[in-house]
Amino acid sequence: MKTRKFRSLNLGKLTVVAAISLIIGIWIGAWWWVSNPSDFIKSLTTQPLADTFSSVNALFAGLACAGVLITIYLQMRELSVTADDLKKTAEANTATARAISDTALANGEMARASLKVAIHADERSVLDLFQVYCSQYFQDVKNSSMSVLIPCVASKEYFDFVVSRFFVADQLPLPPSCWGRVSKVTYSKSYEEFIIQEQHHRYKLDELINFFTMLTGRDNACEIILRCDFSYSWWRPLFWMIASQQERRINECPRVRAYATPLYFLKAVKKLDEIYGFEPFSSDAEMWDFIVHHPKIQSYNLDPAHGAHLSRSAV
Structure with a gap:
């Protein structure tokens, strides 16, 4: 490839040199021709040498033009x-x-x-979840969850125990002293019976929380969630109690925070508030005022120790 380009370049140079040489040769030949005029030229013109050579200049001027x-x-x-x-x-x-x-x-x-x-x-998927929510199996889940949530309202000690069990670190033991208040709102006949049933009910509460967390994970289905009756107005104060205390415990306990997985339940509750048109709480104090004054919460023999450090008014 390079050889062909080199040959083409040389051919172009040779052509230019040949053309220049031809022009110079014509000029020199013209000078010689007019400097040694033959009899033929003398018979054609008697003009001086310069005038005779002007014809050559005219020729090249014409060629240039x-x-x-x-x-x-x-x-x-x-x-x-x-x-x-x-x-x-x-x-x-x-x-x-x-x-x-x-x-x-x-x-x-x-x-x-x-x-x-x-x-x-x-x-x-929301409709499928709604069918699950209305099923007989999930009715048992809801009943078992209420068997935990209502005692949580009645006893702050039991409430703290339940919240601690959502985390793997620093779990609290079940305090026997909570039975005095729990016994007023539970179907268990004795503390021993309550202990046997309580763990099973807490597992069902986990199912309920996971259900609503999955429900709010459908970003494109807010309208269908709104139109389905998931009884959120009943669950709302109880969910806020659990979710807010979960966040508080993970923030206050470094060991809990070190071993805990991300909290999604509080986000789920806030999303449900948004879907169902509830105004967001401006502060924890406002949230606890809502909880302690809620008619269903008051009917569950609310423990005055709940939110005592935040509530703006006494129950």
Whole structure:
């Protein structure tokens, strides 16, 4: 490849040198011709040498003019070709832009279709969860959960014990002293019977919390959640009690925080508030005022120790 370019370059140089040599040769030949005029030239003109040589100058001037005209013609052809190329390039760019636009529109349609599918899938999953919520099995889950939540309202000691059991570190023992208040709101006949049943009920409470956490994970199904009756107005004060105390314990106990997994229940409760149109609490004190004044909470023999450090008013 390099050899061909080198040969082409040499050929061009030789052509230029040959042309220059030819021109110089014509000039020298013309000088010699007019300097040694033959009888033939003398018979044609009697003009001086300079005037005779002017014809050669006129010849080269004409050739130069012709060269300029040829150059202009070639440049015009080149400009025409360039214009055609630019036109074709513009047409190609227009076609490319049109293709990109069509592709973008197609992608937009696909995105909208995918969103519709996702929304439909989320709505379908919510309906499936609602069927689970209404099932006989889950009725047992709700009943067992209430068997834990109501004693949590009645006894602050038992409440702290239950919350500690959501974490793997620094779990509190079940305090026998809580039985005095718990016995007033439980179906258990004795403390021993309560101990036997209590663990089973707490496992069901875990199921209930996980259920609502999964329910609020459907970002595209808020409308269908709102239209389904998940009895959130009943669960709300109890959920806020559990979720807020979970957050407080993980913030106050370094060992608990070191071994705990991320808390999703508080986010789930806030999401449920948003879906069902409840105003967010501006402070913990406002939240506890809502809890302690809630009619269902008061009917569960609320322990005055709940939120005593935050509530703005006594119960």
